[in-house]
Amino acid sequence: MFLHEVIIAGFGGQGILSAGRLIAYAGMLDGREVSFLPSYGPEMRGGTANCMVVVSDEPIASPVLNSCTALIVMNNPSLEKFESYLKKDGVLITDSSLVQKKPVRDDIRSFELPATLMATDAGNKAFSNIYLIGKLIKETGIITPESFEKALYGVLSKSKHYLIPQEMEALKAGMDY
C-alpha cells in the first residue's frame, strides 16, 4: 500500500507550511489522495511551526498524525518533539546547518543535509525547504519531481514563476546529496 505520513517541523518563516502544501499539491497531481494539516496560531509569527501531510492510494482516514513514516526537522526543538512519532524504519531528514542534536533512536533511517547553508551558498536562503523535499523524494518516492514542478506553478503567484528553475535546481541538489 502506498501510504506516506510526513511531519515537517521548524521555526515559522522557514517555509515549513509551504513545503507541506507543495508536497500535498504534487501528490494530488500524481493522482493520489492527500491531506495537509498546518499548525496555526501565534507560532506562525516567529515561533515553532509544523505541518502534517498524508499522501496515499487509499482514502485518508485522518489528517491528524500520531505517528509518521517520514519527518523533516529544521530546528532542535522539533527533533526532540517529533522523533518519537517516527515509525520503525521511518525516514528522518534534518537540516544539519541548524540542527546540532542527533536522533536517539537507531531503528530509523536518518539523513542529514545542510539545507540552509546550501541554499545560502546558491544565493536564495528561502529555498532551504526545497533541498529537504528533494531528499525526501529521493528516500521515499512520495511524489514525482515532475508533479513537484507543476505544483510550484500551481501554488506560486505568476510574479514568482521566474524563480521556479532555481527551485527545481535546489530540488535536484537535494535529491543528489
Next chain:
Amino acid sequence: MAVVFDRPHALVDIPMHYCPGCTHGIAHRLVAEALDELDIEGRTVGVSSVGCSYNNYFYFNCDMIQAAHGRAPAVATGVKRSLPDNIVFTYQGDGDLAAIGTAEIVHAAARGENITVIFINNTIYGMTSGQMAPTTLLNQVTTTTPYGRDAKEHGNPIRVCEMLSTLKGPAYIERASLHDIKNIKKAKEAVKKAFKVQMAGKGFSLVELLSTCPTNWGLDPLESLDRVKNEMMEYYPLGVFAGKDLEV
C-alpha cells in the same frame, strides 16, 4: 365635503397603544407623511427597535422588521446591503440607540450607511417604567436615580447628534422638537429631508426628535411639552449638526 386632514396612507388605521400626551404618535405621523409625500412607501423597509415603539410594525404600512434591542442599525445595514434601491429606516428610542446600541449606531454612521435613523429622545426608559436613560438630564429623578442623576455617580447625558457629527460618515444630522406646532413643522421638514438624503444616495441621515414621556416624568401632557422647551432644549439645542449646506 372636502377632506382637509386625513390619515397618511403609510399609517395603518388602528388605535395606537401610546400613553396620552406621548409624542410617539406625532413622530409616527411625520414619518408616514414623508413616505406618502415622497411616494416611497412601496419600496420602504422599516426597522423597529425595543422600547415603547417596539410594535410600530403594526402602525407603519410599509414592510417592517422588528430588531433586537439596540441592533436596528445593524439590521438596517443588512437590509440596505441586500436591497440597495429600497429605502430603509430605523425608529429607535434613546435607551435603544444611545445605551445598548451605541456601537451599532456609531459604526453605521461611520460607514456612512445609506439609511435614515429616527431617534426619539425623551430622556427616560418608557417601556420598562421610567429608568435612567443615557440622555437623562442631570438632577432628573427616575426609578433608578431616585435622588436625581448625579454626574459623579451616573455619568453625564450623551448628546448623540453632537457625538455623531464628529464622524465623517453622516451626510445629514438634525435635532428637532415636537413640543409645539411650529417645531413639529420644522421636524417634519427634517424627517422628509433625511429620507431625501437617502434617496439621493448621500449616505447616513439621522433626525433626533425631542419627545415627551408624561407617564414616567410624572407630569401632565401640557407640563411635559413645557419641560421639553424649558429643560431639554437647553442641554439638547436644536439645529443641523451635519449637512447644513446639503441640497437634495
Next chain:
Amino acid sequence: MGERLLMKGNEVIAEAAIRAGCRHYFGYPITPQTEIAHYMAKKMPKVGGVFLQAESEVSAINMVYGAASTGKRVMTSSSSPGISLKQEGISYASGAQLPAVIVNIMRGGPGLGGIQPSQSDYFQATKGGGHGDYHLIVLAPSSVQELYELTVDAFNLADQYRMVAMILGDGVLGQMMEVVNFRDEEPIVKADKSWAASGHGMKREHNTVTSIHLDPAVLEQWNIALQDKYKTISEKEQRFELYKCDDAEIIIVAYGSVARIAKNVVQVAREEGIKVGLLRPITLWPFPTKAFEQVIDKPNAFLTVEMSSGQMLEDVMLAVKGRKPVHFTGRMGGMIPKVDDIMAKIREIRAD
C-alpha cells in the same frame, strides 16, 4: 466532473456558500475561521455580492438578520467565543423563522479559552444556545469535501424550513487542506419567500418580520408551529454514516475531525483482530437516532469519542436507551484524542 482543487477547509466553506447563491456575508475576525472572511472579501465584489466586516459579532449576526429578512441567502461565520456573542441574534432569527447559515469553527473554551480545535460547543449548537424553545439544523462535516457539500445543503435546508442552519466544524477542519471536487452546477432548492420584508410595491399587504408576540396564547401557538416543524425535520432529515458496523463488537460514535481519527482506530483495531465500527452522526440536530436502531443488536458496547468532556455522550445515551453500555473518552482544551489512547480505552472496555 467539475474542478478538482486542493483547498483549505475554511476557504471551501466560503466558496461553497458563493456557489449556493449566497451573496451576503457579514463577519468579524476570530481564529481559527478568519480565512472565510478573507476569501469572501476577495470574491464577493467579483460576483456582485456583499462582504462587510462588522464592528462586532453582535452586529454581524444582526446584519444577517436584516439581510435574511429580505429573503436573500446570507451567511456569517465565527469561532466559539464569537458564536456565544451571536446567540442573541440566533434566537431572534429562530423566533422570526429566518433562514440563514452560521458557521462555527470551534476552539477550546470556556471563556476566551484557546485557539486549538475543540468540540465543546455541542450543547450550545444542538440544545438551543440562546433563550427560548428552538433548534438549529446542525451539520457536522468531517472532510473538506463534506464542508463543501454540507454548506450547500445548509442553505437549501435553511430556505426549505425557514430556519437557521449551522455548520459545526473545528480548527482541524477549518485549517486542513484536502482535495475537493466541485460540481458544475449546485442543486439549489428554490423556496417560497413571499414572507420577506423587501418592499411591497403597493401590491400587497405589508409584511412584518418579528419574533415578539406579547399575547401568551399567540406566542404558544407560534411555539407549537415551531415544534411541529422540528418534528418533521427530526423524521426526515437525520443523516449519518455507518462504517464497518455490521460485525462490530464495539461501535465508536464520533463526529467531525474526531470521526477521522476514529476511522484510523477502526483500521488499527481490526489489524489487532478487534472488530470495531464507527457510527458517525452527520446531522447533530436532528440527532440520528435511526442509526442506533439499525445497529443496536450487534455490538457489546458503544464508545463515544469527543473533543469535549462528553457532550454528545448524552444524546448517545438517550438513543441507546440503556440497551447497551455506553463508554466515553475524550480530550479538552484544544487537545486532540490519539489513536493509542482510544485503543487503550477499547482494550479496557473489552477487559471488563
